[in-house]
Amino acid sequence: MVLGKKVDCLQWLLLICISLGRYFEVTFLFLLLFSYRWYKFKKIALFFSLLLIHFCVTNYFVGYPIGKFIQQFILLFLLSVSYYQFFLNYVPDLNRLWDKYIRFCVFLSYFGLIQFLFYILVNIDITFFISFIDYAPQQSYRLRSYFLEPGYFATFIIPAVSYCFLQKDYWRQYKRRVIILVTALLLTFTTIGYFVMFFFFMYRYRKIILKYCYFLIIPIVMFALFILNYSTESQDMNSSWKAMVIKTSESINAFSDFEPEYFEVLNLSTYALLTNLWVANEAPCRLTGTGLGTHEINYEMGYQSDFFQYGLNQTDAYSLFTRLYSEFGIIGVFLVIYLLFKYRNINNPINVAILVVFISYFIRGGHYFIYGVVFYAYLFYYTSSITVNRMKGYCEKRINFL
Numbered sequence: 338m339v340l341g342k343k344v345d346c347l348q349w350l351l352l353i354c355i356s357l358g359r360y361f362e363v364t365f366l367f368l369l370l371f372s373y374r375w376y377k378f379k380k381i382a383l384f385f386s387l388l389l390i391h392f393c394v395t396n397y398f399v400g401y402p403i404g405k406f407i408q409q410f411i412l413l414f415l416l417s418v419s420y421y422q423f424f425l426n427y428v429p430d431l432n433r434l435w436d437k438y439i440r441f442c443v444f445l446s447y448f449g450l451i452q453f454l455f456y457i458l459v460n461i462d463i464t465f466f467i468s469f470i471d472y473a474p475q476q477s478y479r480l481r482s483y484f485l486e487p488g489y490f491a492t493f494i495i496p497a498v499s500y501c502f503l504q505k506d507y508w509r510q511y512k513r514r515v516i517i518l519v520t521a522l523l524l525t526f527t528t529i530g531y532f533v534m535f536f537f538f539m540y541r542y543r544k545i546i547l548k549y550c551y552f553l554i555i556p557i558v559m560f561a562l563f564i565l566n567y568s569t570e571s572q573d574m575n576s577s578w579k580a581m582v583i584k585t586s587e588s589i590n591a592f593s594d595f596e597p598e599y600f601e602v603l604n605l606s607t608y609a610l611l612t613n614l615w616v617a618n619e620a621p622c623r624l625t626g627t628g629l630g631t632h633e634i635n636y637e638m639g640y641q642s643d644f645f646q647y648g649l650n651q652t653d654a655y656s657l658f659t660r661l662y663s664e665f666g667i668i669g670v671f672l673v674i675y676l677l678f679k680y681r682n683i684n685n686p687i688n689v690a691i692l693v694v695f696i697s698y699f700i701r702g703g704h705y706f707i708y709g710v711v712f713y714a715y716l717f718y719y720t721s722s723i724t725v726n727r728m729k730g731y732c733e734k735r736i737n738f739l
Contacts, residue, residue, distance in 0.1 A: 356441070446520070449521050490525060500690040609655045613663075626663060684722070
């Protein structure tokens with residue numbers, strides 16, 4: 338195990354590369370493969386063998402092109418092996434790595450606040466350089482730091498924000514960190530960000546809420562109705578907040594008329610969510626799915642339109658739930674939920690914080706390897722109660738042997 342400043346430096350570089358996007362992350366991990374001792378990865382090889390068999394069997398019936406599968410398979414395999422070797426060689430202490438992640442999220446939040454205020458005051462985007470890294474959407478009055486979209490930034494810092502509320506007395510010891518992180522998350526004006534904050538508000542004050550729940554029901558309902566009504570009718574309110582409310586209400590209403598033609602008159606986020614969900618539901622092999630990397634093919638074969646935003650989020654299916662349902666069917670969705678349930682550790686705030694981000698991926702974010710999905714998966718695994726107990730047993734046997 339390599340220790341010292343080299344470990345700290347490589348951990349910081351990894352976090353920076355994750356935040357810059359998949360190309361930097363993959364390149365960094367690939368180059369790192371040649372710098373350390375290799376450990377056997379039998380379970381990873383078995384998992385990817387099953388993925389290959391699954392695709393071959395399903396593709397025998399659907400006859401899809403294999404190009405997209407090969408691309409996704411190679412990238413996912415490379416990241417899985419690389420992160421496995423990285424954690425074994427360069428993560429002697431998970432808590433130290435997690436502390437670096439928290440501090441890095443605080444830095445990103447500071448940078449995002451500067452970017453946000455700068456754009457509001459002088460209408461200049463200081464993060465123009467990401468246009469040279471990947472496709473960058475047009476700037477809006479929403480905080481996104483130097484990420485491609487506000488939603489990506491919100492998802493990246495959700496584990497950090499969650500940890501602030503889950504770790505006992507953390508917010509008292511690091512008030513400035515918590516304030517900066519929460520402010521940045523709220524200024525993204527993302528539905529998932531507000532959902533997470535509402536969840537932890539309810540969690541933080543659960544005893545008071547349960548004690549006075551009967552008295553609070555009527556005021557909460559009246560306040561919610563007032564906000565929804567005001568958000569829909571007011572012309573002077575913040576456009577980002579209004580867009581978020583409209584997106585949520587239209588998503589709910591659209592289920593009563595579940596056809597792609599209706600989705601095209603909704604806002605773009607709702608359109609992307611529902612068209613991809615419709616495509617996944619109409620794709621063949623709903624029990625087992627059509628195989629890794631095939632959602633984009635399902636989209637193009639199942640839904641054609643002249644709509645000017647046709648194809649929006651067809652590569653990532655908008656949400657992880659939709660993509661899993663499309664590519665791995667009902668069995669795949671339930672298997673992932675089972676694994677999340679199996680490897681949870683309610684006694685470890687890091688594990689629970691990452692569980693929260695995976696729940697958010699189910700709502701928004703269907704990429705398998707963008708902005709640290711595989712990184713979070715390994716953190717989730719190594720902080721699970723099963724892995725922790727296994728490591729304790731291994732250490733005890735080693736001590737007894739010595």
